[in-house]
Amino acid sequence: MNSIKLVVLGSGCVGKSSLTIRYVHNEFIDKYDPTIEDMYRKVVELNGDHFMLEIMDTAGTETFLAMRDLYIRNGQAFMLVYSITSRTSFQELEQVKDQILRVKDVTVAKLPIIVVGNKSDLEPERQVSSQEGENLSSKWGIQFLETSAKTNMNITAAFEHLVAQVQKKTLGSKRKDRKRINFCQLLLHNRYHNHTNSNKDGHSNPNKIQS
Numbered sequence: 001m002n003s004i005k006l007v008v009l010g011s012g013c014v015g016k017s018s019l020t021i022r023y024v025h026n027e028f029i030d031k032y033d034p035t036i037e038d039m040y041r042k043v044v045e046l047n048g049d050h051f052m053l054e055i056m057d058t059a060g061t062e063t064f065l066a067m068r069d070l071y072i073r074n075g076q077a078f079m080l081v082y083s084i085t086s087r088t089s090f091q092e093l094e095q096v097k098d099q100i101l102r103v104k105d106v107t108v109a110k111l112p113i114i115v116v117g118n119k120s121d122l123e124p125e126r127q128v129s130s131q132e133g134e135n136l137s138s139k140w141g142i143q144f145l146e147t148s149a150k151t152n153m154n155i156t157a158a159f160e161h162l163v164a165q166v167q168k169k170t171l172g173s174k175r176k177d178r179k180r181i182n183f184c185q186l187l188l189h190n191r192y193h194n195h196t197n198s199n200k201d202g203h204s205n206p207n208k209i210q211s
């Protein structure tokens, strides 16, 4: 079974642990307990393929920011979370996105990433409009969803969007490998036929040393 290393990133208290626990255990925990690092596993089936999803729930607090490079280096898919009730958490995402691109040394288009605006159930406390979330994500060329770990809105969709992106990438590279193999087989096949035909026609074998 293929494994996928998914990293959940964002400022403190935006709901990274809550999203992860909702997805993995279908529970919502009301109390706030700052994360240092937590790893969750879940088997996911998508279009007939099974994946072992390893979700790294990272710390949002400043004290552990130095660890981020390491998580990013090991990660294959990234969930960038802000809270719709905190403009600061929204503004801080740019720095996280830039850090991913710096550590991975690729463009956004090459990476499975999603921007998630969490706590969408807290409409009266909203500080970031859905349109602003949409605008930022489309500027970066990244998929965007608003979620609520509390009401379980869009949680599966957000995680499985990333799984689907990794699946697409993996299948794409397997197809490329298969094409490369087929091309090699064709080359070898042609060389074999040219070789045997030239012998039948009475021509000299180029590989044979002439006496």
Ligand SMILES: Nc1nc2c(ncn2[C@@H]2O[C@H](COP(=O)(O)OP(=O)(O)OP(=O)(O)O)[C@@H](O)[C@H]2O)c(=O)[nH]1
Binding pocket: 011, 012, 013, 014, 015, 016, 017, 018, 019, 029, 030, 031, 032, 033, 034, 035, 036, 058, 059, 060, 061, 118, 119, 120, 121, 122, 147, 148, 149, 150, 151
């Ligand atoms: N109403 C509401 N509250 C939420 C939601 N998601 C998380 N919370 C609450 O927000 C607080 C912080 O949630 P966490 O999941 O611990 O946040 P975090 O981003 O993991 O925080 P750090 O570990 O500090 O990085 C908790 O009290 C949660 O119950 C949500 O979708 N709706």
